[in-house]
Amino acid sequence: MVAAVSIVDVFKSFGSLKALAGVSLEIEEGEFFGLLGPNGAGKTTLISSLAGLCRPDSGRLKVLGYDVVTEFRMARSRLGVVPQELVFDPFFTVRETLKIQSGYFGIRKNSDWIDEILEHLDLTSKADVNMRRLSGGMKRRVLVAQALVHKPPVIILDEPTAGVDVELRQGLWQFVQRLNKEGHTIVLTTHYLEEAENLCGRIALMKQGKVVALDSTANLMASLPGGRLEDVFVRTMRQ
Numbered sequence: 005m006v007a008a009v010s011i012v013d014v015f016k017s018f019g020s021l022k023a024l025a026g027v028s029l030e031i032e033e034g035e036f037f038g039l040l041g042p043n044g045a046g047k048t049t050l051i052s053s054l055a056g057l058c059r060p061d062s063g064r065l066k067v068l069g070y071d072v073v074t075e076f077r078m079a080r081s082r083l084g085v086v087p088q089e090l091v092f093d094p095f096f097t098v099r100e101t102l103k104i105q106s107g108y109f110g111i112r113k114n115s116d117w118i119d120e121i122l123e124h125l126d127l128t129s130k131a132d133v134n135m136r137r138l139s140g141g142m143k144r145r146v147l148v149a150q151a152l153v154h155k156p157p158v159i160i161l162d163e164p165t166a167g168v169d170v171e172l173r174q175g176l177w178q179f180v181q182r183l184n185k186e187g188h189t190i191v192l193t194t195h196y197l198e199e200a201e202n203l204c205g206r207i208a209l210m211k212q213g214k215v216v217a218l219d220s221t222a223n224l225m226a227s228l229p230g231g232r233l234e235d236v237f238v239r240t241m242r243q
Contacts, residue, residue: 006069008033008158008189009054013061016049016213023049024060025213033068033157036181038204038221040197042241045210047193048088051162055085067158079189081109084156088163090143094136098127098146101135102153109154121149124179126172141168148176152183159183160191165199166184177203201225201233209240216240 009031016024024046038046050123052058054065056076065072070079071215092100099118108130122128125145130138148164161180181203184190196198200207200221207224208219215239217224225231225237227240 005033005098007031007066008035008047008068010064010066010069011050011054012064014050014053014060014065016053016058017047019216022213024053024063027063027152027215028141028214029215029218030191031191034184036184036204038207039191039193039210040198040200040207040237041210042148044091044212046213048162049213051085051160051191051193054160055083056080062136081154082157084151084154084159086148086151086164087158088166090147092135092143094134097132097208098122098138098149099131102119102149104226105150105153111154114153117155118149118153121152124175126175127148133137141172144168145172156231157187158189158191160193162193163195164192165194166197167211173191197234197237203212207233209237211241216243 007030011027011029014024014027014039025076027046027050041047053060054067054072056072059073067079068082070082074080095104096104102118103114122131125148127145127149130142137141144164144167151159165176180190192200192204204221206220208215224236225233228235
C-alpha cells in the first residue's frame with residue numbers, strides 16, 4: 005500500500021540554521037497523525053516542504069506516491085494545507101474566495117460542497133461578507149475551508165485552532181473527525197496537547213529538526229506514570 009505521506013532523510017537549512025536534520029517518517033492512508041514539538045522544532049518547515057513552498061536541500065517527500073518536487077502538481081492536488089498565518093485576499097467575499105480556490109485546482113460547479121463546508125464551519129452567515137471585515141477567528145475558519153475545497157485525500161492542519169473560540173474548536177473537530185472516518189488522512193500540529201491526545205492515533209515528537217519520538221498515542225502515554233501526553237512531551241523535550 006502506498007503511504008499517504010512519505011518523508012525520507014530530509015534536510016533543510018536556512019543559512020547557519022539547520023531547520024530539518026534528517027527527518028524520516030511515513031503516515032499511512034486514513035491515519036489521524038500528530039506532529040508535535042516546541043516552536044522552532046521544524047514542523048512548519050516540514051509542512052512547507054510537503055506543500056512545495058520550500059525545497060529541501062536533500063531527501064525525498066511524497067504525497068500518495070507523488071514526489072513533491074518532480075511531480076508537484078499531482079502531489080499538491082492531493083494535499084490540503086491549513087497554514088498558521090492568516091493569509092487572505094481582502095478584495096473578495098468568503099464565497100468568492102472559496103470559488104477562486106476551487107478554480108486553482110480546476111474544479112467547477114463546486115457550490116454544493118462549498119455550502120456544506122460553510123455550514124460545518126459555521127460560516128454560512130458570513131458567505132457574502134468581505135474577507136477584511138471578518139474577525140481573526142472567522143478568517144481562520146476560511147483558511148480551513150480553503151484547504152478542504154478540492155476534497156484532498158490528505159489534509160494538514162498547522163495550528164488550526166490557534167486563537168479560535170471553544171465552540172468553533174469543537175465544531176471543527178467534529179467535521180475533521182468525520183472526514184477522517186470517510187478515509188481522509190489528517191496530519192495535525194497543535195500546541196493544545198489535549199487535542200492531540202484525544203484525536204491522534206500516532207504522534208511524532210520533533211526537536212531541533214529531528215524526530216525524537218514516534219509511536220502510538222496510547223504507547224507514548226503509557227510510558228510514564230499518570231498517562232498524560234503533556235508529561236511525555238515535557239520529558240522528551242528536556243532530554
